[in-house]
Amino acid sequence: MQLSATNTAKIISVQVMEDRIDAASAIQFKERMRDIIQHSAPRVVLDLARVQFLDSSGLGAIVAVKKLLGGDRSFELAGLTPTVEKVFRLTRMDTVFTIHPSLDDAVSNAIKA
Amino acid sequence: MPSRPDSSFQTTRARLVTASDPDAVRQGLLELVARPPLSGLPEDRRGIAELVLAEVLNNIVEHAYSTGSGDIEITVEERPGGIGFLVVDDGAAMPDGPPPGMLPAGLGGDLDHLPEGGFGWHLIRSLTVDLSYTRKNNRNVLSFLISEDQTGSEDSMT
Numbered sequence: 001m002q003l004s005a006t007n008t009a010k011i012i013s014v015q016v017m018e019d020r021i022d023a024a025s026a027i028q029f030k031e032r033m034r035d036i037i038q039h040s041a042p043r044v045v046l047d048l049a050r051v052q053f054l055d056s057s058g059l060g061a062i063v064a065v066k067k068l069l070g071g072d073r074s075f076e077l078a079g080l081t082p083t084v085e086k087v088f089r090l091t092r093m094d095t096v097f098t099i100h101p102s103l104d105d106a107v108s109n110a111i112k113a
Numbered sequence: 114m115p116s117r118p119d120s121s122f123q124t125t126r127a128r129l130v131t132a133s134d135p136d137a138v139r140q141g142l143l144e145l146v147a148r149p150p151l152s153g154l155p156e157d158r159r160g161i162a163e164l165v166l167a168e169v170l171n172n173i174v175e176h177a178y179s180t181g182s183g184d185i186e187i188t189v190e191e192r193p194g195g196i197g198f199l200v201v202d203d204g205a206a207m208p209d210g211p212p213p214g215m216l217p218a219g220l221g222g223d224l225d226h227l228p229e230g231g232f233g234w235h236l237i238r239s240l241t242v243d244l245s246y247t248r249k250n251n252r253n254v255l256s257f258l259i260s261e262d263q264t265g266s267e268d269s270m271t
Contacts, residue, residue, distance in 0.1 A: 020139070022135070022139055022167060023135040023138065023139070023167070023171045023174070024135035024136050024138070024139045052160075053160070053163060053164070053167075055164060055167040055168060055171065055233075056168055056171070056230070056232035056233040056236060057171060059232055060228075060229040060230050060232070061229075063227050063228070063229045064229050066224070066227065067224055067225065067227060067229075070224070071224050082156075082157060082160065083157070083160030083161070083163075083164065086160070086161070086164075086265045086266075087164065087232075087236065090235070090236055090239050090240070090265065091232045091235060091236065096227060
């Protein structure tokens, strides 16, 4: 599972470099994210723009990362492709996460805020 | 090709047997979506088909074959009104009663109670019609249809 992380004091941007987060890769994804969020920035943004396929195992792993971050740090998503967006909407998880159109939007939001 | 009156509806069918582990299931899915009839669908419908099939197969790997391993046979067929799926395995039977399908409780609750699982059957229920499960000759037989007007865009929540 290839993830590319960029850290600043305020934000960790994580780009998923694979086209799937599925049952075969969900555990690896969670383990890699666990390492990445050791850096202490308060906001973590996950860029899913390259992800064409996410199943319920992948969704469960993303929810698990949100829990790992706890209530004091925010975990936001960006760049959902149409099929991935459907999974979030049909499971109502779109109401649980802040979702940005793109990583750029998420980061410029932070500057404005 | 000239059409023959006795075969006006020529069905397209793909059949695949995969082993019950996550890597084999991923390969099987990639192969099925690249073959007719799924390869000919518009992207959004192909995405729905891949998602539903992934959820069905993951359930079989995790539950039916939880204490062992075996084969899973998948048949995908063009039917009037949509794409029909038949999935057969030799694993343990589903618990009595109809297949589950409710969203797990806890949405909107506090962080610790957010569900990390239980979404699979909900997605299957939301995106398919004519879902049927039977136990036949010690095999699980699941069939369902993804109708041609299913785009996953309307809120199918009830």
